[in-house]
Amino acid sequence: MEKNLIKDGKFSYVEAGEGKPIIILHGLMGALSNFNGVFNYFSNKGYKVIMPELPIYKLPLLKTNVKNISKFLKEFMAYKKIDKAMLLGNSLGGHIALYFSKLNLKNVTGLVLTGSSGLYEKSLGDTYPKRGNYEYIKTKTQEVFYNPTVATKELVDEIYASVNDRSKVIKTLAIAKSAIRHNMAKDLPNLKVPTCIIWGKQDSVTPPEVAVDFEKLLPDANLYWVDKCGHAPMMEHPNEFNQILENWLKERNL
Numbered sequence: 001m002e003k004n005l006i007k008d009g010k011f012s013y014v015e016a017g018e019g020k021p022i023i024i025l026h027g028l029m030g031a032l033s034n035f036n037g038v039f040n041y042f043s044n045k046g047y048k049v050i051m052p053e054l055p056i057y058k059l060p061l062l063k064t065n066v067k068n069i070s071k072f073l074k075e076f077m078a079y080k081k082i083d084k085a086m087l088l089g090n091s092l093g094g095h096i097a098l099y100f101s102k103l104n105l106k107n108v109t110g111l112v113l114t115g116s117s118g119l120y121e122k123s124l125g126d127t128y129p130k131r132g133n134y135e136y137i138k139t140k141t142q143e144v145f146y147n148p149t150v151a152t153k154e155l156v157d158e159i160y161a162s163v164n165d166r167s168k169v170i171k172t173l174a175i176a177k178s179a180i181r182h183n184m185a186k187d188l189p190n191l192k193v194p195t196c197i198i199w200g201k202q203d204s205v206t207p208p209e210v211a212v213d214f215e216k217l218l219p220d221a222n223l224y225w226v227d228k229c230g231h232a233p234m235m236e237h238p239n240e241f242n243q244i245l246e247n248w249l250k251e252r253n254l
Helices: 032-042 066-079 092-107 134-142 153-163 166-181 208-217 238-251
Strands: 006-008 011-016 020-025 047-052 085-090 108-114 195-200 221-226
Touching (some): 011 032, 011 066, 020 092, 032 047, 032 085, 047 066, 066 092, 066 166, 085 092, 092 108, 092 166, 134 153, 195 208, 195 238, 208 221
Parallel strands (some): 020 047, 108 195
Antiparallel strands (some): 006 011, 011 047
16 A cells, blocks of 8 residues: 555545545554455445645654644645545544544544544553564464454564664653543543544454443444454454445445
8 A cells, every 4th residue: 555655745644535524544553454345345445535644753852752743634635625534543643533523523524533542542561672682473363353464564664663662662652642632531421523433343452442431431322343353443353344334334324
């Protein structure tokens, strides 16, 4: 997917399809390719699907936080001349979608959260992979998924490279601490927007009780479970993820 990357000034993104916009927001360690199945499916279903590279490692350290990445999303939507969009986020991407919605609810047609941070997640600071230890990083990456084979060598190599890059490590820890600071519990009841929550039953990063709390606190949310699935349903069970989301979009006329 990265080979189709469009680069224009500060923005790098992929897009396909025509119709109502869906903006996909990747996670902290998430590559754009994590969303291949969603991107390809919905760009052929009457939606314009756009996926920006979030500037997690490009912002100055003091600006590496949820608030500034949310500002980046605002700038990106203005650049793309998009007034309103559906926001779909995994992990940190879900948190960015929530924080953006808190400040710009009029620009959001709906939210799709999967393995989202914003309420609780295991702190990266506690278990951050040891630099230089490839097997440890491989094991930690596999633990994100129910099916460890989803953690391909390419994915493990990518994370291994990140944790051996000192600048990326520091910024990863900064954004993880920012995610904890920007807890959304008090804000969620004010986010009156249709929300689809798709969660892995065996998610060990953002456990199932997090999804239940999201459903309770958000005023207009539907929760759907994916069995035999960890932190990234759109990677482990792309067909099931797409079917759940498509049905929800039809039910909500979105």
